[in-house]
Amino acid sequence: MTAALSRRTSLGELLRRAPAIGPALALVVAVIVFSLTTKTFFDLDNMSLVLEQSLVVGTLALGQTLIILTAGIDLANGSIAVLATLLMASWVAAGMPAVLALLVGLAVATALGGVTGGLVTSIRLPPFIVTLGMFSIITALSLIYAGGQSIQVHSGLLSYLGTRRYLFGGIEVTYGMTLGLIMVLFLWYVLTRTAWGKHVYAIGSDPEASRLSGIHVRRTLLSVYLIAGLVYGIAAWQALGRVPNADPNAYQNANLESITAVVLGGTSLFGGRGGIWGTLLGALVVSVLRSGLTQAGIDDLYQDVATGVLVIAAVALDRLARRQQR
Amino acid sequence: MENLLQRNPNVNVVYSMNEPSGRGAYAAIKSRGLASNITMGSIDGGCEGVRDVAAGQFAVTVMQFPRKMAIEGVDAGVAYAATGAKPSGFHNTGSAVITDRPLAGIESQNTTWGLKKLLGIRSVQ
Numbered sequence: 001m002t003a004a005l006s007r008r009t010s011l012g013e014l015l016r017r018a019p020a021i022g023p024a025l026a027l028v029v030a031v032i033v034f035s036l037t038t039k040t041f042f043d044l045d046n047m048s049l050v051l052e053q054s055l056v057v058g059t060l061a062l063g064q065t066l067i068i069l070t071a072g073i074d075l076a077n078g079s080i081a082v083l084a085t086l087l088m089a090s091w092v093a094a095g096m097p098a099v100l101a102l103l104v105g106l107a108v109a110t111a112l113g114g115v116t117g118g119l120v121t122s123i124r125l126p127p128f129i130v131t132l133g134m135f136s137i138i139t140a141l142s143l144i145y146a147g148g149q150s151i152q153v154h155s156g157l158l159s160y161l162g163t164r165r166y167l168f169g170g171i172e173v174t175y176g177m178t179l180g181l182i183m184v185l186f187l188w189y190v191l192t193r194t195a196w197g198k199h200v201y202a203i204g205s206d207p208e209a210s211r212l213s214g215i216h217v218r219r220t221l222l223s224v225y226l227i228a229g230l231v232y233g234i235a236a237w238q239a240l241g242r243v244p245n246a247d248p249n250a251y252q253n254a255n256l257e258s259i260t261a262v263v264l265g266g267t268s269l270f271g272g273r274g275g276i277w278g279t280l281l282g283a284l285v286v287s288v289l290r291s292g293l294t295q296a297g298i299d300d301l302y303q304d305v306a307t308g309v310l311v312i313a314a315v316a317l318d319r320l321a322r323r324q325q326r
Numbered sequence: 327m328e329n330l331l332q333r334n335p336n337v338n339v340v341y342s343m344n345e346p347s348g349r350g351a352y353a354a355i356k357s358r359g360l361a362s363n364i365t366m367g368s369i370d371g372g373c374e375g376v377r378d379v380a381a382g383q384f385a386v387t388v389m390q391f392p393r394k395m396a397i398e399g400v401d402a403g404v405a406y407a408a409t410g411a412k413p414s415g416f417h418n419t420g421s422a423v424i425t426d427r428p429l430a431g432i433e434s435q436n437t438t439w440g441l442k443k444l445l446g447i448r449s450v451q
Contacts (some may be wrong), residue, residue, distance in 0.1 A: 243349070297335045
């Protein structure tokens with residue numbers, strides 16, 4: 001084997017073992033570039049802002065990661081979160097105790113994840129089709145429920161994650177960021193250190209082989225969709241912390257943005273490879289690009305161009321890693 | 327809005343093309359503690375928007391009259407079907423400046439008037 005070939009193999013090997021290296025590099029490069037080219041980017045308040053801005057889509061992307069690891073996809077996640085914000089906000093406005101509204105809202109989001117999971121596992125419909133349908137249905141139900149209007153939130157508990165903050169080493173930290181980090185650590189732990197996590201990866205790599213080795217494929221898949229639903233409910237709580245206003249027209253592209261974060265994070269759309277830390281980095285890359293390009297005075301539309309180029313590059317790297325695996 | 331304020335916090339007026347984006351902008355301004363320095367104006371005259379003017383979040387919004395637009399549109403369709411006459415030219419269905427802080431020389435209505443004019447599935451709560 002020539003030296004050149006073995007070096008290429010080791011690059012593929014590296015990408016396979018640590019798919020989060022790509023987004024980590026992209027993040028470091030972006031932060032350095034924007035710190036050098038703008039006066040306002042490198043500033044503790046702005047770092048805090050960038051973290052806050054990545055919270056809602058980032059949280060949605062955590063649930064999306066679980067589903068994509070099983071070789072599925074979820075187009076309905078943003079719509080589930082929006083419906084949950086409307087339910088929680090309207091119940092509190094109608095006099096329900098905020099704790100109850102929050103818990104029932106989380107339960108509804110979990111149940112909607114379960115409906116998707118049930119359709120995927122029992123009728124064996126492709127997740128793309130099921131969630132495309134769910135997206136359409138839930139978006140319409142939200143508009144009908146809210147009568148096309150937004151609902152202001154005056155509850156301290158519902159906006160708690162964004163309004164309460166403390167200082168951590170000079171950076172303003174909201175409770176939403178803290179919760180986000182706890183979720184990342186928890187999901188990382190269960191994905192990498194528990195049998196359930198191994199099963200999720202196995203199902204994404206090869207469902208038939210997983211079944212033959214005794215994994216309850218359907219039960220595990222259903223649990224993935226249920227947990228993802230709960231995560232979307234928490235994203236709804238994060239959203240009310242960001243803007244204390246439940247709007248049926250909000251987060252219309254959050255489903256695609258969450259997929260963008262997952263893909264940038266090095267998780268393979270073909271399932272079985274990737275992880276939670278990559279998704280965190282992917283969400284941060286998008287947030288840093290938006291913040292940095294705005295402060296550099298560049299048109300919004302070019303921000304979308306930049307994100308699109310990165311997505312294609314990330315999937316191309318994934319392909320490269322896969323091809324060298326064979 | 328957050329990123330724009332990070333680039334330059336010395337803003338005194340924010341105008342939004344519709345009220346939902348104005349509410350997002352207001353949330354960003356408020357969390358940066360600039361609500362008292364910035365005057366906000368918007369366009370729509372929706373239920374929430376007029377209430378936001380009444381509550382002081384927006385200084386002003388401009389109300390349009392979609393019901394009137396619909397009525398004139400249907401009338402034009404009926405006239406075309408009956409006589410073949412096509413509508414032509416510019417049809418002004420009107421607009422009204424809604425504010426509780428009127429300025430001399432600018433015709434405006436207060437929010438009490440605005441709340442009465444609201445069209446919506448759920449009326450004023």
